Amino acid sequence: MTTPAPFPVPTAGAVLHGELHRHRGVRRGAVLLRTPYDAVAHRSVAGSLAQRGWDCLVQDVRGRHGSTGSWTPYAHEAADGAATVAAATAAGLAGPWVLFGASYAAHTALETARVLDSDDVAAVVALVPALGLHETAHDDRGRPQHRDRLGWWSIHGLARTDHPPLPAQVLRTATHVAATDGPLAAVRWLGWDEDELQRWRRLWSARPLDLRHRYGALGVPLLVVTGDDDPFDGHARRLAAAWGRCRGPRATLLSGPWGHDLTPRVEVSGAGTGGPGSRILDWMAGLGPGPGVERRLDPDRREWADHRIDTGGAA
Incomplete structure (x- = not known):
């Protein structure tokens, strides 16, 4: 090559x-x-x-x-x-x-x-x-894809280079928090800063x-x-x-x-x-x-x- x-x-x-x-x-x-x-x-x-x-x-x-x-x-x-x-x-x-x-x-x-x-x-x-x-945050029936999006954004969505993947138990807990209290609550639980929170809010408010x-x-x-x-x-x-x-x-x-x-x-x-x-x-x-x-x-x-x-x- x-x-x-x-x-x-x-x-x-x-x-x-x-x-x-x-x-x-x-x-x-x-x-x-x-x-x-x-x-x-x-x-x-x-x-x-x-x-x-x-x-x-x-x-x-x-x-x-x-x-x-x-x-x-x-x-x-x-x-x-x-x-x-x-x-x-x-x-x-x-x-x-x-x-x-x-x-x-x-x-x-x-x-x-x-x-x-x-x-x-x-x-x-x-x-x-x-x-x-919207299409990455929801499936074609409109159902939220919390686990998939938490996984992708935590690795690829926040910085110039990739972050390490969330540990499996952390991802499971964050997904549960998103399903019960909403996606914003999940990333607050993860400790994302205000800039990261704004990016996440933009994802979930998209039409x-x-x-x-x-x-x-x-x-x-x-x-x-x-x-x-x-x-x-x-x-x-x-x-x-x-x-x-x-x-x-x-x-x-x-x-x-x-x-x-x-x-x-x-x-x-x-x-x-x-x-x-x-x-x-x-x-x-x-x-x-x-x-x-x-x-x-x-x-x-x-x-x-x-x-x-x-x-x-x-x-």
Whole structure:
């Protein structure tokens, strides 16, 4: 694997740290992956994409790891993503772009696509997307996800670098306090300071996203990857149903027996581990199912099958 080149992007109020992995072999295009989970930790993914012909720019989001500025989750990703594409284009990195990411990084990809001219974007790949503040705090039926959010925010949501995970007993107790006395009581019990409390309050006061309004007019092809055991599965399906709805089907769904870490529960004869990785790469290369189709790995039959995406639940 070759050493990536530093790629800083000055933008309003921050300098965004990035690493550029140059393609090898025949060039397919450019991939942008913006993450709060440390650009350095994504070198394996970026290297794999580079080996398949993609120039891959991996960037720390504002206020995280190598990027300066203030870390406010779900606040700056549309503007910072657009600024990054503009800076990369000005530096001679040709598009159109594939906007790629998992979990929070999927949010950054979706938001960048929302504000860019469609000619600048070839496709979006959103793996187990964490769509927004409300959508991460509640499941698709509106039920609060106290344990999941206490775990994520205590590690990733409060500072430039990660905090250690809460001990299991502490997390259990905090979850119980949240369920009985409310989420604010839980973080007061944990001893969060006033700034951390304000961030937490913003999370729990956020309104649901109107996915049809936000993404319904986009014509860019979208691949949504979701799993049966992912807490965001319902929201991911609603995203796929809503995306480009004003234009007709624009999203493809890839699903199977895995959770948020995309680790499969089954192996599939003749299909490796049964994970989605090779199918994602196929889709990026123009292979695989088209828009309006869900390609699903059946955990009982241990084989892939295609179905039409249900658009009735789009919100």
